[in-house]
Amino acid sequence: MKSLLAGILGAISLAALASTASAETTLTIATVNNGDMIRMQGLTEDFTKNNPDIKLEWVTLEENVLREKVTTDIATKGGQFDVLTIGTYEVPIWGKKGWLVPLTQVDDPADLLPAIAGGLTVDGKLMASPFYGESSMVMYRTDLVEAAGEKMPDAPTWADIKRIAGKITNKDKEIYGVCLRGKAGWGENMAFITATSNSFGARWFDESWKPQFDTQEWKDTLNFYLDLLKTDGPPGASSNGFNENLALFNAGKCGMWIDATVAASFVTNPKDSKVADKVGFALAPDNGLGKRGNWLWAWSLAIPAGTQKEEAAQKFINWATSKHYTELVASKEGWANVPPGTRTSLYANPEYAKVPFAKMTLDSINSADPTKPTVKPVPYVGVQFVAIPEFAGMATTVGQIFSAALAGEKTADEALAEAQDVATREMTKAGYIK
Incomplete structure (x- = not known):
């Protein structure tokens, strides 16, 4: 009888463990090996403690290698990645091809700098959320x-x-x-x-x-x-x-x-x-x-259309490109090291205003328009590149x-x-x- 009871309890325990395991979602994130992205990886406990059902796996690559692997995967619908780090050049091209999932959970999208958001928007939909921007x-x-x-x-x-x-x-x-x-x-x-x-x-x-x-x-x-x-x-x-x-x-x-x-x-x-x-x-x-x-450039996070884990990917991108994340970095590393060039609220922050290059960076970003980059009309989007x-x-x-x-x-x-x-x-x- 004890043996039978132990067996039943063991089966129940195994079933519970299996249920827990199946409930966990693993996101595979492809990213570039720069300082800001490495810092983000070190701060992800802030995300996982609030999303214990989501596990993060990182594929961190040099820029040229990242671009090659991500482009191949998304073009062939390989499904290797759930979140991509891509540049302003790729977003309009891939968005028009239907290779990216529109973002629906971005923290306060109206706060994104218009010049940056404009280069990441296709047919009125934000296709990638900027992690940091530059001019x-x-x-x-x-x-x-x-x-x-x-x-x-x-x-x-x-x-x-x-x-x-x-x-x-x-x-x-x-x-x-x-x-x-x-x-x-x-x-x-x-x-x-x-x-x-x-x-x-x-x-x-x-x-x-x-x-x-x-x-x-x-x-x-x-x-x-x-x-x-x-x-x-x-x-x-x-x-x-x-x-x-x-x-x-x-x-x-x-x-x-x-x-x-x-x-x-x-x-x-x-x-x-x-x-x-x-x-x-x-x-x-x-x-x-x-x-x-x-x-005008931004390294941004996007979701490939081939992922089976869109909901979890939306949550992660929302966290990584949010005002909360900016404040998290400032509390750990100081305001001079927060990801620059993405949000109006950052440049309205009196603490960030003390950074000597803050204002000129914002003014530089705002003076570039990827949808109207030239004096004469053109059929393309992009300032220092043509998005084809x-x-x-x-x-x-x-x-x-x-x-x-x-x-x-x-x-x-x-x-x-x-x-x-x-x-x-x-x-x-x-x-x-x-």
């Missing part, structure tokens, strides 16, 4: 600008940048007036050059998808860029990307650096920068045409051509003619040009 701006040496007898405007023109760079450059002392991206790549030199071209009135394509590299606006853009770097930039500029220019600036070699707003925390950190107490910030330059030469699948490969090739021109291997006119041929061929092959 680009001018970071400059206040001491060198003052010594040159100049004052950096909060909203400079390209003429201001050229004039001030010329006065700062002292090649004998290895001080260069300006550092800019020259390394080839759609996310390296072409991010900078495309954003700059917007302020010169240029565009990648006209309203019929015809490439525009044969226009005067692109000729003005590329000639200005090449002349500025050849005259007042560091040697070997065609090999310099974000990391190389960051090292040069922190070593005191650059009078100005125009790049991602996220770099502000690096150049003002005395542990990393020799000039941390001598850095000022200004908006990316313009030419008086109504568009500044700054870009063909862009990444095409822009990488054009970036190699422009980098070669910076290295002195070809003229600006030759580079633009090649870029026009490449873009025309690819857009014809893809069926955009009839």
Whole structure:
């Protein structure tokens, strides 16, 4: 009898355990190996204690590897991931293809910065929630600008940048007036050059998808860029990307650096920068045409259409991109380390207002509009990129051509003619040009 009772009780216990196990949902989250995402993983106990039925598994990858694996999985409906970390480039493309699940549980969506949310919205539906956002701006040496007898405007023109760079450059002392991206790549030199071209009135394509590299606006853009770097930039500029220019600036070699707003925390950190107490910030330059030469980007969280765990994924994304999460990071790491560039309420917070680069970051983000990125009308969304699948490969090739021109291997006119041929061929092959 005791044996029978023990058996019955054992069976009941096993059934209960099986029921508990089946009730648990495991979310597989693909993310990029940057500091903000690593920090989030360390804080997820705050989520799991309130959602004990949800277990989190992380696949943390270098950016290029992440993009390759996530793209392959979602295109083949592999179902390997339940939450994706993706950029502003992918969201409009994947959203239109029906590859993403619209988000329905985002904390206070009206609080999201319109410029950031606009690039993540398809047909009026938010397809990804921003974890952090960025634009680009001018970071400059206040001491060198003052010594040159100049004052950096909060909203400079390209003429201001050229004039001030010329006065700062002292090649004998290895001080260069300006550092800019020259390394080839759609996310390296072409991010900078495309954003700059917007302020010169240029565009990648006209309203019929015809490439525009044969226009005067692109000729003005590329000639200005090449002349500025050849005259007042560091040697070997065609090999310099974000990391190389960051090292040069922190070593005191650059009078100005125009790049991602996220770099502000690096150049003002005395542990990393020799000039941390001598850095000022200004908006990316313009030419008086109504568009500044700054870009717009966000790393965001999204749900692939192939997941079987949408409800749990919605809950996680709501937590990770919420105002509560921002306050959690601030309490643990300080306000300077919260994910920037996503919410209006963050920039209304008096504590965050004390961060020296907060206001200029917000102003830079707000001056970029991914739905109207250029002076003339265009058929695409995106500021420093064109949100079509063909862009990444095409822009990488054009970036190699422009980098070669910076290295002195070809003229600006030759580079633009090649870029026009490449873009025309690819857009014809893809069926955009009839």
